[in-house]
Amino acid sequence: GCSTAETDSDAYKVLLLIPGNLGDKSFFDAANRGLEELAEKGYETKVIEMSQDETKWEPAFLDAVDENWDLIISGNAASQLMNSIAMDNPDHRFLNFDFDSSDIETADNLYSVSYATNEGSFIAGAFAAMITSDTSLENVNEEKVIGFLGGMDIPGINDFLVGYIQGALHVEPEIKVLTTYAGSFVDPAKGKELSLAMYQSGADIAFNVAGQTGLGLIDAAFESEKYAIGVDSDQSALYRETEPGKADSVLTSVVKQIDRVIVDSAEKAKSGELEFGKHELIGLSEDAVGLADNEVYQNVPEAIRTEIARISQEVMDGAIEIKSGFAMSAQEITEYKDSVKP
Amino acid sequence: MSKGILELKDITKVYDNGIVANKKIDLEIWENEIHAIVGENGAGKSTLMKIIFGMEQPTMGKYFLHGAETQMNSVEQAIRSGIGMVHQHFMLVESMDVVDNIMLGIEPKKGMLMDKKAARKMVQDVAEKYRFQLNYDKPVSEISIGMKQKVEIIKALIRGAKILILDEPTAVLTPQETQELFVQLKMLTKLGHTILFISHKLKEVKEISDRITVIRKGETRGTFPTEDLEIREISNLMVGRDVSLNYEKTRSQYGEVLLEMKNVTSKTDSGKMLKNISFALQRGMILGVAGVEGNGQSELVEILTKRGESYDGEIRIFKERLKNHSIKSLRSRGLGYIPEDRMTQGIAAEETISDNLISTRFHSRKFGKRAQLDKNAILSYADEAIRSYEISCHGNDHIVGYLSGGNIQKVVVGRECDEDVELLIAEQPTRGVDLGAAELIHHKLLDMRERGAAILLISADMNEIVELSDRCLILYDGEIVADFHEPKNHSEQEFGEYMLGLKKQGE
Amino acid sequence: MNIIEQLLTSTFFYSVIRVSVPLLLPALGALVTNRAGVPNIGLEGIMLMSAFFGVVGSAFSGSAMVGLLAAIFMGIVMSLFLAYFTLKLKTNVILGGIALNLFSSSLTVFLLYILTGDKGTSASLASKTLPSIRLPIIEDIPFIGAVLSNHNVLVYVTFVIVVLVYILLQKTPLGQHIKAVGENENAAASVGINVNRTRIISFIICGVVCGIAGAFLSMGYVSWFSRDMTSGRGWIALAAEAMGRNTMVGTVLSSMLFGFASALANILQLQGLPTELVTILPNIITVVALVSYSVMKSKGGRKYE
Amino acid sequence: MRTLAAVGIALGVGFVIILLLSDNPMESIFNFIVGPLTKFRYMGNVIETAIPLIFSGLAVSLLFQTKLFNMGTEGIFYIGGLIAAIAGITLTLPAGIHPVVAILASAVFGALVMGIVGYFKAKWDVSELVLSLMFNSILYGVGLYILNYYFREESTVVLKSVPIKETALLNDILPGTKVHSGILLAVVAVFVCDWFLNKSKLGYEIRMTGANKSFAEYSGINTKRAIILVSMIAGFIGGIGGAVEVIGMYDAFKWVSLPGLGFDGALIAMLAKNKPKNVIFSAFFLAYIRIGADLMSRLTDIPAEMVGIMQGLIILFISGRMFLQFYRNRLILKEAEVK
Ligand SMILES: Nc1ncnc2c1ncn2[C@@H]1O[C@H](COP(=O)(O)OP(=O)(O)OP(=O)(O)O)[C@@H](O)[C@H]1O
Ligand SMILES: Nc1ncnc2c1ncn2[C@@H]1O[C@H](COP(=O)(O)OP(=O)(O)OP(=O)(O)O)[C@@H](O)[C@H]1O
Ligand SMILES: [Mg+2]
Numbered sequence A: 001g002c003s004t005a006e007t008d009s010d011a012y013k014v015l016l017l018i019p020g021n022l023g024d025k026s027f028f029d030a031a032n033r034g035l036e037e038l039a040e041k042g043y044e045t046k047v048i049e050m051s052q053d054e055t056k057w058e059p060a061f062l063d064a065v066d067e068n069w070d071l072i073i074s075g076n077a078a079s080q081l082m083n084s085i086a087m088d089n090p091d092h093r094f095l096n097f098d099f100d101s102s103d104i105e106t107a108d109n110l111y112s113v114s115y116a117t118n119e120g121s122f123i124a125g126a127f128a129a130m131i132t133s134d135t136s137l138e139n140v141n142e143e144k145v146i147g148f149l150g151g152m153d154i155p156g157i158n159d160f161l162v163g164y165i166q167g168a169l170h171v172e173p174e175i176k177v178l179t180t181y182a183g184s185f186v187d188p189a190k191g192k193e194l195s196l197a198m199y200q201s202g203a204d205i206a207f208n209v210a211g212q213t214g215l216g217l218i219d220a221a222f223e224s225e226k227y228a229i230g231v232d233s234d235q236s237a238l239y240r241e242t243e244p245g246k247a248d249s250v251l252t253s254v255v256k257q258i259d260r261v262i263v264d265s266a267e268k269a270k271s272g273e274l275e276f277g278k279h280e281l282i283g284l285s286e287d288a289v290g291l292a293d294n295e296v297y298q299n300v301p302e303a304i305r306t307e308i309a310r311i312s313q314e315v316m317d318g319a320i321e322i323k324s325g326f327a328m329s330a331q332e333i334t335e336y337k338d339s340v341k342p
Numbered sequence B: 001m002s003k004g005i006l007e008l009k010d011i012t013k014v015y016d017n018g019i020v021a022n023k024k025i026d027l028e029i030w031e032n033e034i035h036a037i038v039g040e041n042g043a044g045k046s047t048l049m050k051i052i053f054g055m056e057q058p059t060m061g062k063y064f065l066h067g068a069e070t071q072m073n074s075v076e077q078a079i080r081s082g083i084g085m086v087h088q089h090f091m092l093v094e095s096m097d098v099v100d101n102i103m104l105g106i107e108p109k110k111g112m113l114m115d116k117k118a119a120r121k122m123v124q125d126v127a128e129k130y131r132f133q134l135n136y137d138k139p140v141s142e143i144s145i146g147m148k149q150k151v152e153i154i155k156a157l158i159r160g161a162k163i164l165i166l167d168e169p170t171a172v173l174t175p176q177e178t179q180e181l182f183v184q185l186k187m188l189t190k191l192g193h194t195i196l197f198i199s200h201k202l203k204e205v206k207e208i209s210d211r212i213t214v215i216r217k218g219e220t221r222g223t224f225p226t227e228d229l230e231i232r233e234i235s236n237l238m239v240g241r242d243v244s245l246n247y248e249k250t251r252s253q254y255g256e257v258l259l260e261m262k263n264v265t266s267k268t269d270s271g272k273m274l275k276n277i278s279f280a281l282q283r284g285m286i287l288g289v290a291g292v293e294g295n296g297q298s299e300l301v302e303i304l305t306k307r308g309e310s311y312d313g314e315i316r317i318f319k320e321r322l323k324n325h326s327i328k329s330l331r332s333r334g335l336g337y338i339p340e341d342r343m344t345q346g347i348a349a350e351e352t353i354s355d356n357l358i359s360t361r362f363h364s365r366k367f368g369k370r371a372q373l374d375k376n377a378i379l380s381y382a383d384e385a386i387r388s389y390e391i392s393c394h395g396n397d398h399i400v401g402y403l404s405g406g407n408i409q410k411v412v413v414g415r416e417c418d419e420d421v422e423l424l425i426a427e428q429p430t431r432g433v434d435l436g437a438a439e440l441i442h443h444k445l446l447d448m449r450e451r452g453a454a455i456l457l458i459s460a461d462m463n464e465i466v467e468l469s470d471r472c473l474i475l476y477d478g479e480i481v482a483d484f485h486e487p488k489n490h491s492e493q494e495f496g497e498y499m500l501g502l503k504k505q506g507e
Numbered sequence C: 001m002n003i004i005e006q007l008l009t010s011t012f013f014y015s016v017i018r019v020s021v022p023l024l025l026p027a028l029g030a031l032v033t034n035r036a037g038v039p040n041i042g043l044e045g046i047m048l049m050s051a052f053f054g055v056v057g058s059a060f061s062g063s064a065m066v067g068l069l070a071a072i073f074m075g076i077v078m079s080l081f082l083a084y085f086t087l088k089l090k091t092n093v094i095l096g097g098i099a100l101n102l103f104s105s106s107l108t109v110f111l112l113y114i115l116t117g118d119k120g121t122s123a124s125l126a127s128k129t130l131p132s133i134r135l136p137i138i139e140d141i142p143f144i145g146a147v148l149s150n151h152n153v154l155v156y157v158t159f160v161i162v163v164l165v166y167i168l169l170q171k172t173p174l175g176q177h178i179k180a181v182g183e184n185e186n187a188a189a190s191v192g193i194n195v196n197r198t199r200i201i202s203f204i205i206c207g208v209v210c211g212i213a214g215a216f217l218s219m220g221y222v223s224w225f226s227r228d229m230t231s232g233r234g235w236i237a238l239a240a241e242a243m244g245r246n247t248m249v250g251t252v253l254s255s256m257l258f259g260f261a262s263a264l265a266n267i268l269q270l271q272g273l274p275t276e277l278v279t280i281l282p283n284i285i286t287v288v289a290l291v292s293y294s295v296m297k298s299k300g301g302r303k304y305e
Numbered sequence D: 001m002r003t004l005a006a007v008g009i010a011l012g013v014g015f016v017i018i019l020l021l022s023d024n025p026m027e028s029i030f031n032f033i034v035g036p037l038t039k040f041r042y043m044g045n046v047i048e049t050a051i052p053l054i055f056s057g058l059a060v061s062l063l064f065q066t067k068l069f070n071m072g073t074e075g076i077f078y079i080g081g082l083i084a085a086i087a088g089i090t091l092t093l094p095a096g097i098h099p100v101v102a103i104l105a106s107a108v109f110g111a112l113v114m115g116i117v118g119y120f121k122a123k124w125d126v127s128e129l130v131l132s133l134m135f136n137s138i139l140y141g142v143g144l145y146i147l148n149y150y151f152r153e154e155s156t157v158v159l160k161s162v163p164i165k166e167t168a169l170l171n172d173i174l175p176g177t178k179v180h181s182g183i184l185l186a187v188v189a190v191f192v193c194d195w196f197l198n199k200s201k202l203g204y205e206i207r208m209t210g211a212n213k214s215f216a217e218y219s220g221i222n223t224k225r226a227i228i229l230v231s232m233i234a235g236f237i238g239g240i241g242g243a244v245e246v247i248g249m250y251d252a253f254k255w256v257s258l259p260g261l262g263f264d265g266a267l268i269a270m271l272a273k274n275k276p277k278n279v280i281f282s283a284f285f286l287a288y289i290r291i292g293a294d295l296m297s298r299l300t301d302i303p304a305e306m307v308g309i310m311q312g313l314i315i316l317f318i319s320g321r322m323f324l325q326f327y328r329n330r331l332i333l334k335e336a337e338v339k
């Protein structure tokens, strides 16, 4: 474990159990940031990386309930396990920061959220379609092709993909989407290689949802003088200090406010306002997902930004029904992908 | 007389595994002498030589070179000090050619790169000076054992060795080659070289050496001027009894034919190694095959043991065509085979004596019913073999690789001379083995003949051929040039003429 | 563009070279140590440490050159670390390699965390990258220019290394000694070649090439370090070396074949074939190539039966 | 004795690092060394962790014993686990029989795949290292494809299979832990292998083939058959291992990357010097230090990466044959003098 903040003994104690390792540039790192923020606010916090090896998760949970934490946070792949642990330990309180499956009954002492990721990536798809259609932009070609780089062909990634494609089609019915998966979340060189191939095949902008592998896409965009869309956090900021050129090629990112959700929920739990037993799906309307707005984004033509704002509003109003990758079989997803293949 | 050039005092060597190979050995070598070291297998001769050559460090004791106390820390240092060694087991890199092997570690350079031309020239010069014929460009894996031995000697000479250690150099040489070598050695001493010579062949020792040191169980039994000792006395000092290696054979009744070759010619694209070979081997017969190494003996055995050579003509073994047999079926019919190269084919060095002793007949019911091995039966079988072959070891679980070479040979012979064996192919059965062990092995072969087994004996040791065989073939250039029915009636001189191709029967 | 057209473009061949380099370099390292009789399974770990220290070195010095040297230095240090255990303490070389991989994978993340507070990447460090180079004259040849020119400088370094390793192994006394030590260490020792020293030298050479490979990944291919970024390239390199049957030419060709197949797989992915199956294409090609080669070879060798 | 010293030195190195990092170094070290013994549950964790390690260690030692440098156990574990899961998902069988069928299906498949590698090796001398490494990736890719396209649990973030039927899961045998009946199977497998290798005629053929192939050949042993056979047995055991791990520890197939257990097998085999009986001890040893390191990182403020660092160091030191040899040599010398 790391980042234990020593505070007075009656501080509110929060434990984060990560079903994996830090450094994923996604859920886990963001959750960790949330805990860091809580620590600054005087909470007593601890973060345990349970590693990818699932057989190690239950022991970690059992140890956690043996100690007296006020709030135990986990989620993602460990959702089911956490739910059953919660049922067995009614005296403890649990927060699921990323509930992975909708059809389980939530324990009474557990509050869970999941993110309408597809809403964020829908907007990203729309944005990408507008960029590739705007040939007045530097280096944008005639063809209307956009790209997508996934870490692996798995439901969590495909939820992004489906929203992305739908968003792009919403703006530009003729759009073509190149889709690739690296088969690994830790191989940036491969990510770069695949992305270069996408840019070479005519994509003007591409979206990465692939952890560290995805950073290779940003590199490729910069090198090919094309554009990239980041994921999870504002990935332009990652390079702002060190490589401004690269930062500029990341026009925007689909951000998920996991850290904010964690901080808010913990504060509510502390003050007794958190509704345990409840599951919430949060998205654009709650400002839990959305596009990063920064100086690079501000440089995008006004018209595009206005249009994005309008579509976002439509989504929030429920005027557009957005597909969910979770609800589709592998076959359906393949068909959907193929329908926009160049 | 001449002064001491090399002196060892109180040398003790304990190996990592606790074996005490040398105990308080004193040894003084004089300049320009040929100094023979004799002793049983495992007596510690090679160990002592390796200490002199800096390959092993003595556990205790002092080392004087040219009168000055020295720490011989490495082979490199020994070579620089003018010591060269020809090892008992070849120290060659098989995939490299002859020149590269000889020049290994002293490659002439042109800039940063090797100068192959210069290397070849150097080797040629030295080889010519000492009148050695070499196949310069062949990979070592393809040359004969006799040739390998020459390569080893040149290797030492070319490094300018003033003190030359030869650890059993004649074990693999024919009498003629040995004589040639001796001429060279005499010449070397005249040129100021000093020679340490190890051999189990006491006749040779007597012939070539000036002084003899006898080692027994790691200790010296003294150093003697050669002329003061009779061969009988040497063997007495070494083994503790007389060993003669001369046998009175009973006349044997020959039985059915177990092995027959008719007009066999080998089919390789690099020239035919065997030409029109025909002979028949009967029960109760030892058929010797003599010849200078490289005249087809190995090819003959390779064909008989099914190692890939293809041939024309007919071979019948146990009355059936060889082609219809697998190695396994040959084995189960009672074929035994003592391979020339005991380390690669004869044993599994990392396994125990008992596991090595049963490899050819573990299928037999006496070692366990059905799929199971009967440990007790195996162990008592092994104990029996250890006893009857006088294999010196800690017990039946001794790892074979840690035995001395002579004792490894006994393990191989013990396995292949088992009572079930009807037909034995014995290739150099006593190579590198001490007198006592050689005598023992010879008796085993004669016992087998007595009980009606057929033996094909291939050997470079003329004495062995003459003493044991009932009949003898001489191979030259892949052909049978002589077929002696009573080898004892022919002189060594006569053998030599046939073996060198100077004469051919029927001409 | 259809597949065939894409395969015939200069960019495809350009990418084959780029993909091959981080396989070829460690494969050469494996070749040299294998020749010396000490198979080095720790390539992955050595590369990873080098990739990390390249980034750190360049970030703290502000110079890509220093970063490269740091990477090479680290490659040598890790090689010597393994050599110490295997040659001196007689740790089984396979075991040592596996342990080294385990150790490096954790240690790099650990150090990364201490330095940056991040366990994923070093993007927050201002590390430098090594430049790409345009080859004069060659650059102007159609097609070939586009394939060969404008690669990262380490790609050209790799070309030079291939030649150097070839000369080393085939033409120099050291190469001869390495071969002798690997094939029959007693024979080498008996002519005064220091077996351990020769093996240590081969480990150092391996460290240097793996160091360069690591630097190529983190300072050429991409511009940061990320956890486990070698992603099995060390193992593929081992396979390429074994497939090349311990020969120089075979190793180079096998590595290139693997690079070619990977680049091909990348293109095929864009055609919408299932990722899982396309990703294993290089492996399948390797199996087919290896098996057919071995079958042909043994057919050829068994003329005399 | 030497092992203790080796662990001691590795700990010493780790200790220095821990001192720099931890506010409470003593507690960290304590958790690492005796942590696994402090709770019954933790001891259970050690056993759970050891089970797959025993199988993979066993499979790899058989291969290494025959000088086959085959790293394919990794892929066999993956595909074997998937096959067992598929059998557990698709078949409807009574509780006693279901796991047996699942395990056998996986084991037979493992034997076939490894048999192919062995066949190529024996027949055409195809490098088993390359082949097995390639097979690992291929089996992984194909397995992932099957999982994704045919058995995927829908509406969940991560990729996993639909649940395995209750009847196919191995039952827990130690209350309060997740130790399952796979441990019994593992122990049986070790004894069977030990018997096979050391007491049976086929085992003898295999050992001799490994010890010196040309010697075995000229002794009349069919070395090709031995190589194929040992590969198949290793594949069989690897298949059992993958199956047991999945139906013992999981309720659905959840591996989306190679589990690493096959490579651990190489580690165990080397530590066990390829002797089946030693595999149990090596597997428990590795399991113990893993759980200890986990506890250290979980219960104290030591980062998770210390786990791998300490493991690497301990393995390196322990396997150093010459480690403390100097001291041993003096003992030998003394003994020799006494004689
Ligand atoms: N490297 C070694 N490690 C351990 N023991 C060894 C080693 N080399 C030799 N021995 C043992 O030391 C003893 C002496 O062996 P050495 O080779 O010196 O005998 P030798 O007199 O040369 O015998 P031979 O006539 O068979 O060549 C033997 O018992 C042998 O097993
Ligand atoms: N490390 C070792 N430990 C124990 N025994 C060894 C070791 N290395 C070699 N031996 C064995 O000790 C014996 C003597 O080894 P050595 O190298 O001295 O052979 P040699 O004396 O030249 O040959 P031979 O023993 O045939 O006469 C050999 O049989 C060898 O296999
Ligand atoms: Mg000797």
Ligand SMILES: [Mg+2]
Binding pocket: B042, B046, B404, B405
């Ligand atoms: Mg000896």
